[in-house]
Amino acid sequence: METESLNNKSSSRQNSVTNGGGGSGGGDGDEKPSGDGGGEVTLKAKMSLLNGVTVIVGSIIGSGIFVSPTGVLMHTGSVNLALVVWVASGLFSMVGAYCYAELGTMIRKSGADYAYIMETFGPFMAFIRLWIECMIVRPCSQAIVALTFSVYVLKPFFPDCQPPEDSARLLAVCCILVLTFVNCWDVKWATWVQDIFTYAKLLALFIVIATGMYQLSLGKTEYFTFENTNTQVTSLALSFYSGLFAYNGWNYLNFIIEELKDPVKNLPRAIAISCTLVTVVYLLANVAFYTTLSPEEVLGSEAVAVAYADRIFGQFAWTIPVFVALSTFGAVNGILLTSSRLFYAGACEGQMPEILTMIQIQRFTPTPAVLVMALLSMLYLTSSNIFALINYVGFATWLSIGVSVLCLPWLRWAQPNLPRPIRVPLVFPIVYLLATLFVTLVPMYASPVETGYGILMILSSVPVYLVFIAWKNKPMWFNRTMGGFTQVLQKMMMVVRPKTASK
Template identity: 40%
Template sequence: EEAVFLRKKITLLRAFSLLIGSMVGSGIFISPKGVLKNSGTVGFSLVVWFACGVLSMFGALCYAELGTRITKSGGHYIYILETLGPLPSFLFLWAEFFAIRPANSAVVSLAFGRYMLEPFFAPCAAPVPAVKLVSLLGYYMVLTLNSWSVTWSARLQTALSIIKLLALALIIVPGMMLLAQGHTKNFQDAFDRQSLVLDKLPLAFYAGMFAYSGWFQASFVREELVRPERNIPLAVIVSVITVIVGYMLTNVSYYTVLGTEDVLASPAVAVSFVQRAFKSLISVVPVLVALSCFGTMNGGIFTFSRTLFVASREGQWPPLFSMIHIRRHTPLPAVMLMFPLVTAMVCIGDIYHLMNFFSFSRWLFIGLATLGLIVHRHRHPELHSPFKVPLFVPVSFTIICLFTVAMSFYSDPVNISIGCTMVLSGFPVYYLIIHRQMSTISQNFLQTKPSSFFLPLSDYLTHKLQLLLEVVQQEIKTY
């Protein structure tokens, strides 16, 4: 029989599609409102969008170097573990599982539901219960696909990436045509300083960076990439540049057609744009945007399941989650684990509160990961990396991330305090459970018996769930 392990099925095109598909999602269609609201004017909002793009490129370059230095999958988690140690990596894992990832998935799912129903209820807003029901149905469909096949998940991502770029083009082209015809009224007083509120800028950056988030996704599936030393940097650079150009043109198109009040009053900016500029496509664009969000959900589930898989393999998560389906070769337990938390957040959450809630934790740990790159360079000067960025890139990116996180305590103390409490709650869990039970990881890749976790019954439960789900430990080392 075939050995059970994660195959290298992600080519350069699929890596590019994964990154484009993860970045271009709900953000560009809902974040313009958050960026404009917290930056004050059209001009300053465009500056924020461009600054977020440059910052994302810096972060992406740092992660590209980390991806060539550290050969394991797992993204933020494995980079923090390998450079800063087990405690900060577990705190990230704790916050990622209970706050960052479910909140992020809920935001994208809610955007999917809202845009999918928009053509049926326009010009009125879709009922909230209906939006949440469709959001959950979309999420469950993606969950099922990722449980079924890695290949089909990757193929879907490629197809949806093309749809995403088409959706942006349908906004950019009419907007640029109107701009060329002299429609510049909404750009007057674009940099009115009286409208700028400095203490709200971190929230504007959070909204903008949310739209770009996804540039790090290739690092989560490093072990499944074909020629990762070459393809990670190449896919990252091309995809981020593509998205920066697309986002800037899209925002200029929005503001060419919609005034400040229109953007702030709109629950779905892309739909409001089409209603004004391209009425013949009023039913098409919302569906394209919904499919774009669907692709972001697919990319998120695909990559986060690898984080849980690697964390389990490293001994910081229950051993069941480092197991793979014997026929499908998918990390089935890790894929299924997010189901209850995302369901809860979709049912009770609001998009903008959820966005601020998880952004604090996400950017704190991304800043720590790039700090880890600086530490890793210092500790291992002899290590050759096929891709290396100038030192000012990780230094400046880390400082900006940590400064933005610190400033956000003043901008949105309630949501940030909740996020901070979630991170700090991982300390007692680590010291009372993980630190005690985690012995030195065996040098052998295969373990005949996983150590118990949380409860004495864990070995028994692991065995029963292993039989039920038809999963086993990976049989071939892939890093």
């Protein structure tokens, strides 16, 4: 077959390629051949505790802290309750992360929660989780971050009103296209962008927190009250969607747990340090915002940090939106950079198109996976409502992660003899599952349109699974058509399977 000839011609060039640049901070770009003479690539356990902490912190802190304050306050009504939601979201994420620590040291396979569901509930449920992540969570999150980037870039030009929706969407598309080119051209370029823009993100937060603490020392506490608190249960659940969105990424270390030194000791330590650090940073950043901005000003702005900078920095107010724009630009890059690992894991199980595992033979980049992510993200940009998109992501994310956490008590019952180097108290998954039910079922009533769309997108996985995976005896014409389509895409993008992905 022509596909095989393409693979054979470039197999010697693929020996150093596995996941095509996936996983920021995980060292994917410097894996070494195993030395067994077969050209196989293995992941080395070379990440320290500090590396693990930076992976989690770098994965969590993105655009959420600059977007979500408005969404949280919108549904809580009062500043103090909003701060409570921020702390509770951090604790909720930490409990989930500890549940993943037991699962990750018990089931050491690529794909993290996808692998846990595959092991516990079988291929159908695992495919639904894969579908949710690849078709909803990651591209929708990328659309949110790209829109945040465009809002912060445009806000200085529209200080007294919201930027035009079409302009914001067009700039978001440009952001995605530029970073798509970067990630398709050179993985080193992509990692360089990630490093530089991560520093910008941390610097922006440091400036906000430092100035906020100074304002607090001057007694600027008039907005810290429980006045106008919204006591409706449905509103509280929706406030957690925005809060928890900002904590997305706490489970990313599990995707590269095989590269972590002494994971039994270092994984729970990395979780404790990073989740505590992020919760404190998020709380202090919100406190800083409310030392200067009234609740009405926060609710009236999608770009909270811009409004804060306008009040604090005067003629230097432009610096904060520039740093935030750089931060969100880097966050879009990070999603593109890390997504290939999940595509790769799914394709190795035969649950994703083979083309998504392939690497460009000259640039050594995961071009097909990057292009698919970019196209899906731009589809979500048909909506410029950031908070509606957060509801899509929130419902799908916490429903699927709840199923992953359910694996823990289920395996305790079904396979009690499995080795469990880390054994968390059973109350952890129980509390997490109850909280997950709260933040997924209640918003079905409070926000039926967004959750309805989310359910439809999840259910769309069923016919896809039945036709492309469960149906084994496909007619010859179907197999030839799909094979021919794959070969056409291979020739267009000049991509082949890495040697370790070959069947």
